[in-house]
Amino acid sequence: MNVWQPDRGLDKPVYRQIADYFEQRIMRGELTAGSTLPAERKMAAELGVNRTTVIQAYEELRAAGLVVRKAGSGTTVAGGAASPLRSADWRRYLDVGTMLPNSDAMRRIRAGLRKEAGLVDFASGELSETLFPGETIRGIFAGQPYDGPLGYDDPQGYGPFREALASFLSRHLRIGASASSLLITSGSQQSLFLIMQCLLNHGDDVAVETPSYCFSLPLLQSAGLRVHPLPVGAEGIDPDDVARLHRRHRLKMLFLNPNYQNPTGTVLAADRRRRLLQIAEDAGIPIVEDDPFSLTAFDGKPPLPLKAEDPGGRILYVGSLSKIAASGLRVGWLAGPQEIVSRLADARQQMDFGMSVIPQWLAAKLIRGDVFDRQIGRLRAQLAARMDELRVSLDYHLADLVSYAPPGGGLNLWVKWLGEGDPRQLRTLERALAAGVAYVPGQVFGAEEASLRLCYAKPAAGEIEQGVLRLKKVLTSRR
């Protein structure tokens, strides 16, 4: 988070620069009374200096009366340090509001990823830079002057991109959607947020695959939903579970990721799809189909999304470019009945007044050509190769300690841990980060057994075995 760095070219000693930096931030009220300075070791790692340099800087601040240092509780900004003015008591604003903070595990992982260089990152569920179509993107910007609008645009998203997307979805996934039934969102994430915030009430009953990506963010809890689990087996969820839950709870919505489910990688079996759709139809339950991975199918032949057959308009289909192009574009979409799409577009205006047109302009050019189709082809091959590398490494180094089912697409391998250590403990996660490997513990996805998710798309190719060795060391040590 901290982008400031000391300047070694200056005459001023580094410890003095650090002290000045914090003094300034305290005087400006950016660090208020009672807030904590980074731990010495963490700060030293972040700035690439010795721990003693940081201690010297903090001591300077203490001598100036700006901070208080206590063994155990670290270094905190002194009361009334900033100025004669009383600092606003921000603490009472921190634990309120309807949006819950992210889980400790996720925050810890993010902090670790920011800090530790040379870490093998099995945690971030995204493509590595080398898998992004960077050349094509640079080529689009360089090749043609930007001719999209610069003012507020259509609340549903940039028209030409919605047109291109309608044709893309039809070509690749046989989804028939008009441009006017598409809402462009900041990744799938914003589609899911809008659905939960605008179409459901606090206390509503919904059913969600378990484990599921949905549990990795406090979204469901923030929206106050009563979440009923749908256990995911080798063939996906059991439609009879949906029927049973509905009889008891009158479900308002289902959240499913039928193709290469995150995190388990499973595909919902064909007969189960038919039964599920029949049950949803009889009971009148809408389905949110999260479909980030279909186009990553290693053999290029994903099962068709549920949305490909949806004459009743029962399915809100959610997708994005994050896992097939680049997550940083923040381009996702939702396809559904016009009145729902309009409602969500209207609500989105309140949140952020719509998305920047520039990434949408870019996305329209990107998905139109054959170039991108060929790139997706290459991406599939590379993902398959990485998954294979991970599989081979696990079999070789951790054979009897893990159990998994290799997926046919997607970015993630779901691993059950059969050994003595427990990847779910925050302590184990901390040790893994310190040992140079990041993963997401299973409980983040709502799993009850000892398990972890390994994303094979993010580490550099060739790093994967190294990561598995580090995992082995941490998970099999007796500390």
Added chain:
Amino acid sequence: MNVWQPDRGLDKPVYRQIADYFEQRIMRGELTAGSTLPAERKMAAELGVNRTTVIQAYEELRAAGLVVRKAGSGTTVAGGAASPLRSADWRRYLDVGTMLPNSDAMRRIRAGLRKEAGLVDFASGELSETLFPGETIRGIFAGQPYDGPLGYDDPQGYGPFREALASFLSRHLRIGASASSLLITSGSQQSLFLIMQCLLNHGDDVAVETPSYCFSLPLLQSAGLRVHPLPVGAEGIDPDDVARLHRRHRLKMLFLNPNYQNPTGTVLAADRRRRLLQIAEDAGIPIVEDDPFSLTAFDGKPPLPLKAEDPGGRILYVGSLSKIAASGLRVGWLAGPQEIVSRLADARQQMDFGMSVIPQWLAAKLIRGDVFDRQIGRLRAQLAARMDELRVSLDYHLADLVSYAPPGGGLNLWVKWLGEGDPRQLRTLERALAAGVAYVPGQVFGAEEASLRLCYAKPAAGEIEQGVLRLKKVLTSRR
């Protein structure tokens, strides 16, 4: 919203193309049972065809059993039309959730702006295309290859942009903010949304300038806040009102736009600023300072923002490029205490997983150079000239019917209507849109008297007098 258009080059008659388009959308479930097709006249205007062509198309659909037509209630999709499947009953999902829909007036204005060509737009509070730095933006993309990241980025926003912004805010507005105390958001809008959703609870008491831009969106109501008005006079709000309200209600936060307030254009007087800050300090009330307009000061010398002196970290400062560069970039920011910025960044991850890096990469290049400083200079001159044109037109054509105070900056003129007609009535607004002029009626901003906001930045230069003449016709006619 509707980007589809009939293709006159085809052999198929236009009415048939329209009928096919709707048939397809009904069969796909995009238009579900009971949903309404656009009114004939509206549809005809949108597609640029005769009304009889639309009637012919709708009759085709009726004959096929796909729609029901009733005088008065228009054309609706027939039950069971789509398929033997029962359509999901979406209607019960439309009126729930925590995000209220936009007001009728705002939705009507937006629809009008989309539809009516040649309309003089005093309603959209943004710059016209001709005032955007389009050449500079195209030049940045063409001149240097995109070298920003393409993966998930820092939750607070793209580091190099935050660095550039810290220096920009210091240079132009004497705001001392570190990159690490800045959160980049999708316009000011997302900053305000995050503050209301994450730092306040339902039922909290807050005070807001009245009239205020804040009322034009259902944001405050969606967040369930108890809003107390702070009347805006010629010198801005009266700080004693804050003290009085706080004694009675224990205010949790103040929402203010001290420089060129939206919609009134007033500037909070210097002595009132001092008193306000003292009262806020004594009472421990944080202030949200919305500051979109400071850099549009016609004389280039805006009063310093409150944030320029904020040693206690009491102020959450919110700004954006929307009114000084281009609204479609969707680049805004919030400066505040580190712990608040971190909390909001964490919550934003849940909403949309952060902003696209591309507009931030562009913004970093844009605000770094003198080129942009000179552009802001030109923008000021052009805004001043437009405001003058509007003032002269109003004085000439509506002299005794309006009262206003010309602002020293910003994009808006706040006009009190002294005549017999009432600009607040939805009927009057509809007639204005039909007559080719759009404005925002005063009650949208929470005003009680007959009033309207005219934005002089959006209409083409030279259109302004035409717009005033149309307004006159509508507001002084006896219908």
